Amino acid sequence: MGAPKGKRDFRDEDRLDPRERHQVEYWMKRWGVTKDQLVAAHRKVGNSIKDIGTELGKKR
Numbered sequence: 001m002g003a004p005k006g007k008r009d010f011r012d013e014d015r016l017d018p019r020e021r022h023q024v025e026y027w028m029k030r031w032g033v034t035k036d037q038l039v040a041a042h043r044k045v046g047n048s049i050k051d052i053g054t055e056l057g058k059k060r
Helices: 021-031 035-045 049-056
Strands: none
Touching: 021 035, 021 049, 035 049
């Protein structure tokens, strides 16, 4: 059974909420970085996944 219409997975979003453990763990694994690196990039450039990835030298 598919996801309810209108519901999106957090990976479809273009913002990172560092309080959401599942989001942080996903991007840590996807980009091969530590939580500290991810949080530091988030603090530096904001919550945009694209900007965080650029800061870390990764692609979305």
